[in-house]
Amino acid sequence: MGDPVNEYTARLQQQEREIRSLSAEIESLKNPQNLSPSPHLDQLREENAKLKYRINILKRSLQEERIPCSKAMTNINQQLQEIFGEAIRASCPELDNPPQAVTPNQQAKFGDYQCNSAMGMAQMLKAKGVKVNPKEIAEKIIQNLPDNELVQKTEIAGPGFINIHLKRPFVSKLLSNLLINGVQPMPLASRKKVVVDFSSPNIAKEMHVGHLRSTIIGESMCRLFEFLGYDVLRLNHVGDWGTQFGMLIAHLQDKFPNYLTVSPPIGDLQAFYKESKKRFDEDESFKKRGYQCVVRLQSKEPEFIKAWNLICDVSRREFQKVYDCLDIQIIERGESYYQELMTKVVKELEEKGVVEMDEGRKIVFAPGQSIPLTIVKSDGGYTYDTSDLAALHQRLFEEKADMIIYVTDSGQSTHFQLVFAAAQMFGWYNPQVTRVEHAGFGVVLGEDKKKFKTRSGDTVRLMDLLDEGLKRSMDKLKDKERDKV
Structure with missing residues (x-):
């Protein structure tokens, strides 16, 4: 082919x-x-x-x-602009850039579209010392209309409006094409790659109602881009690394001491997380063990890596239930995926001479930003700033994305503004060539009017919400006896 x-x-x-x-x-x-x-x-x-x-x-x-063979939709307004633009220029060749005002008619009984250029052209001529009635200009425009397959007839109304009636066979042909072939986009000049970062729950915590917006908005964007012919990569930047894993591993060791040989039956991850968090907040010796477990996990000791994998796998199974329900296929690349790249990024920035020291921290100021990015904490650990810089670097240089979109709540807009400004300062991308955007949205609030926080463990499980939504939909259908149809 x-x-x-x-x-x-x-x-x-x-x-x-x-x-x-x-x-x-x-x-x-x-x-x-x-x-x-x-x-x-x-x-x-x-x-x-x-x-x-x-x-x-x-x-x-x-x-x-002239309409591409892909059966793409015809832009009627654009074609009328071209037809009337030719007539307008021919009517008053002495005018530079005369107005081409063709818009859908607000009152269908007067026509399908309307050209309102004559009045503006009369004003331009008046400024040149030539007094002309807008109706005369409108008549000239009609006389200079080129042969075309769109316009059935025109009428002059009011001070010089031109009402445009489309040919019914032309409209009928478009509608038939739409019914037969569906909506077809214009073909892309070249296939471009889009990375969409969305959903992004935290490992060891079940997805709650607050994750629904990012997941739905992100997937909807992906489907639109795919429909338009883009190469789309769906990425799930999950929180699968950090201090919380120390307390979870310590709790796992106490509750299931034989976890290395027998897979622990963690049925309710939400309850498991709440138990470990309670111990972490109330028991100083347990908190100390938790921090020790983090250090040993980051040192990649085999038994701690296995404990970490066990917890991650339980989470993934729960996440997948939601994604299966919503018919979403997404690739997981958590913070752990970028650990080695973070080290390389920090080294690169130090070599560029953009890193400053601040009370033991390594920070970077982006142009025009009053808040710095913290790329290394005083204890030598990395931050969200570091992992997001590393993720952006990987998407730009390894994935070679033409467009990168982050779908998170608007509360993170300042953070992404800093990350994007810094990346441009480093010379990683040119915004005129590569589009990097944050698609923000509002947050779901609890009864206390505060944003849901998974760390508290007191949130509505997303799977429960989806199941309840399906149940209520089915009840409504049965109430209307649709099950009998």
Whole structure:
């Protein structure tokens, strides 16, 4: 199979060559020297008529082929702008950049569209010392309209409005195409890659109602980009690294001491998290063990890595229930994925000379920003700033994304503003070439009017919400006896 756009272009070029050839033949037949009395005069006249008929067929075919062969939707307003733009320029050639105001008609009984350019053109002429009635300009515009397949008739109304009525066969053809082929986007000039970072729950905590917006908005964006022909990469930047894993591993060791040989039956992850958090907050010796477990996890000791994997796997199974329910396929790349890259990014920034020391911390100020990014804490650990810089670096240089979109609540807008400004300062990307955006949205509040926090463990489970939504929908359908239809 060849490229349909190339095939379409070749067909257009071939038809245009044929038209030029036929036009030359017609001009040749019009030459009096070729029309001197001869026994073949009638035959030549017949051939002339055939050629004219053929050239008209080809012109109509060309007009139809101007709409790409992908059955993409026709932009009626754009075509009317071109048609009336040509007429407007021909009506007042002395005006530079005359207004081309073609808009849908607010009152359908007066027409489908309306051209309001005449009044503006009259004002421009008046400024040049030429007084003209806008109605006269409107009449000139109508007289200069080129042949087209859109406009059935025009009417001048009021001070100089031009009401435009579309040809019914043209509209009917568009609607038929829409019904048969559905909505079809215009083909992209080149296939571009889009990375969409969305959903992003925290490992060891079940997804709650607050995760629904990011998940739904992000997936909707991905489906729209795919429909338009983009190469889409869905990424789930989960929180799977950090100090909370120390307390979870310590609690796992106490509750399931044989976890290395027997898979622990953690049925309710929410309850498991709440138990460990309570101990961490109330028991100093347990808190100390928790911090020790973090250090040993970050040192990648095998038994601690196994404990970490066990906890992550329980979370993933719970997350997957939600994604299966919503028909979402997303690739997980948590904070742990970028651990080695974070070290490289910090080294790169130090070599660039943009890192400053602040009470033991390593910070970076982006241009025009009053708040710094903390890339290394005073204890030598990394932060969200470091992991998001590393993630952006990977998406720009390894994924080679043309567009990167972060779908999180608006509370993180300042954070992403800092990250994006810093990345531009480092020379990682040019915003005129690569689009990096934060798509923010509002948050779901609890009864206390505060944002839900998974760390407290007191939130509405998203899976419960989805199940309840399905149940209520089914009850409504049964109330209306739709189950009997």
